[in-house]
Amino acid sequence: MKILYFAWLKTKLQMSAETVDWSEERADIDSLVRWMKARGPAFAEIFSDLEVVRIAVNQEYVTENIPLDDGDEIAFFPPVTGG
Amino acid sequence: MIRVEREIFDIGAEIEALTAGRTDIGAVVSFTGLVRDFNDGSPVTGLTLEHYPGMTERELEKIENEARNRWNLQVSLIIHRYGDMALGEPIVLVVTASPHRQDAFDAALFLMDWLKTKAPFWKQETSTEGETTWVKERQSDFNAAHRWKSNT
Numbered sequence: 001m002k003i004l005y006f007a008w009l010k011t012k013l014q015m016s017a018e019t020v021d022w023s024e025e026r027a028d029i030d031s032l033v034r035w036m037k038a039r040g041p042a043f044a045e046i047f048s049d050l051e052v053v054r055i056a057v058n059q060e061y062v063t064e065n066i067p068l069d070d071g072d073e074i075a076f077f078p079p080v081t082g083g
Numbered sequence: 084m085i086r087v088e089r090e091i092f093d094i095g096a097e098i099e100a101l102t103a104g105r106t107d108i109g110a111v112v113s114f115t116g117l118v119r120d121f122n123d124g125s126p127v128t129g130l131t132l133e134h135y136p137g138m139t140e141r142e143l144e145k146i147e148n149e150a151r152n153r154w155n156l157q158v159s160l161i162i163h164r165y166g167d168m169a170l171g172e173p174i175v176l177v178v179t180a181s182p183h184r185q186d187a188f189d190a191a192l193f194l195m196d197w198l199k200t201k202a203p204f205w206k207q208e209t210s211t212e213g214e215t216t217w218v219k220e221r222q223s224d225f226n227a228a229h230r231w232k233s234n235t
Contacts, residue, residue: 006135081220083195
């Protein structure tokens with residue numbers, strides 16, 4: 001699975017993209033977020049308040065828990081501020 | 084039509100290109116967003132826009148399609164820039180054209196309201212000290228987008 005980070009999430013985590021293997025503990029959005037939270041202080045801080053994190057799977061907004069596949073592109077980013 | 088690009092656009096040339104050779108258009112509305120030298124009371128010296136290539140285009144196309152479903156538009160255009168921008172430069176352009184003004188006015192307002200809360204762009208401001216800050220989202224933008232939900 002390809003994971004992308006944008007804006008201040010990218011700054012805080014000091015990376016814009018990474019590849020994470022699909023596994024039983026990362027089989028859907030909820031479990032991926034739980035796994036993310038346990039990766040370290042910066043991850044824990046970001047993923048503890050999902051009000052400020054938007055999630056997209058394969059470039060579509062996701063607001064519910066959906067299953068993930070190994071080929072998915074998952075993006076985490078703050079509320080958008082364009083225009 | 085939507086375009087996501089780094090380069091500055093020429094508003095007059097864009098409108099001219101959209102309407103050239105057509106005699107059925109009665110109204111053209113355009114909105115241009117510019118880089119301003121203040122935000123939340125603090126001076127700003129420059130702006131950088133990050134975006135999510137691929138998803139940005141998809142979202143803008145969805146927003147444009149929604150506008151064309153809701154209003155009688157003959158032509159529509161969204162241009163949004165990314166990258167580094169100087170004060171006074173244009174960031175975003177929305178153009179709508181319709182036989183009568185109401186559709187063009189309403190659709191342009193809708194396009195901007197939805198774009199502000201859906202299109203994956205993020206602004207980073209530079210201060211007079213050269214520090215960069217990610218811009219926070221505004222409740223007023225959320226409220227402005229929300230008013231269109233019931234208006235179908």
